[in-house]
Structure formats: C-alpha cells, structure tokens
Amino acid sequence: EQSPIALTGHARQRSWQRTTPKERGETKAGGNSIAGHDETSENLRQSFVEQAPTPNRSFAENDIPALRFVGSILNEAQANAKSNGVINPDEDISVRIQLENEGFDATGELFGVLRITDLATDAVVTLVDSTANFPNISPGDSAFSETPFRFETTPDSLPDSLRFTLAVIQKSSGFNAKSFPNQQLLA
Helix, strand or coil, X not given: CCCCCCCCCCHHHCEEEECCCCCCCCCCEEXXXXXXXXXXXXXXXXXXXXXXXXXXXXXXXXXXXXXXXEEEEEEECCCCCCCCCCCCCCCEEEEEXXXXXXXXXXXXXXXXXXXXXXXXXXXXXXXXXXXXXXXXXXXXXEEECCCCEEEEECXXXXXXXXXXXXXXXXXXXXXXXXXXXXXXXXX
C-alpha cells in the first residue's frame, strides 16, 4: 500500500514536480499493462519534490545526482609525521574524500572546494590546497577525490577535531553545487 505524501500549500512560489521523467522505486510491476509497470506502486517520495518551478524539464536535471559523503583517508606526508592516521601538530596532511552516487544518473566530472569551518582551528591549521577533482561516478558507485586536499598544522596543539564544509560543483555546468556542511576529521 502506498503511503501518502503530506502536501503543503505552494507557498514561496514552489510546485510539486517529478524529479525525473522515469518512475522511481516501484514496489511491484504489471499493474497497468504499460510495459509491465504499475505507476500506482511508484515510491512517490523518490519521484516528486516540492521546489521552485523548472518549466519543460524535471527538477533533478538542474542538480547533481544524489551524492553522499562517505568518509576520508588521511595521509601524513611530512618527514617528521607520526604516520599514525591521526592529525598531529606540525604535520603536512593530505586528505582524499570519498563520495557515493545514490542517484540514478552518472555525476559527470566534479570539482570540490573544502573550507575549514571551525574558527578556533584557523590559528593552528593552514589550507595549502583547498580544491580537488572527482571522477564521473556511476549510479551506486563511490569514488575518492583524484587529487588530495592538503593542509598543514602548526607546532601548537590541535583541537579534538577539525570541522569542514565540502562544496561539490559539476564541471560541465560550472554552478550546480552540493554542500556537505560540518563534516569532521578527528585530530
């Protein structure tokens, strides 16, 4: 049985629209005899969103497919690094971030921008390379950044963790972005 979606008024000039022309998340097939699919069994939470109108195309055509932040791998590159997988004082750290495509379409090549979001960290961490490229990620797959993000720590002690925001931009459009705020690297 299909659970209903709670509809709100179309305040703020929004409308209900399909995320894609394709049916998403069918729960059974063969109900309406059209190519064996039953649109009444479609998972409406996956197929419709309330967003700003996008005439003549689905809302999802304007966005990067559903990306999920999976995690990160730290590499301590400096000669005096402790190489313990932990951020320590006075190290040169490279971080590769892993993203998963939970959508139905490939992402295209992506560009990521990392920003430290904890102001208390600014005095002890310097971003050396805040950008990285991500490959085209197929639906259901995940990938690490092709190039690492890099930062240096000072000899001063570090906080318990470093918080950052990652913004991801589709290279083909140059402006479609997905943000992963308040992510954490343990120190």
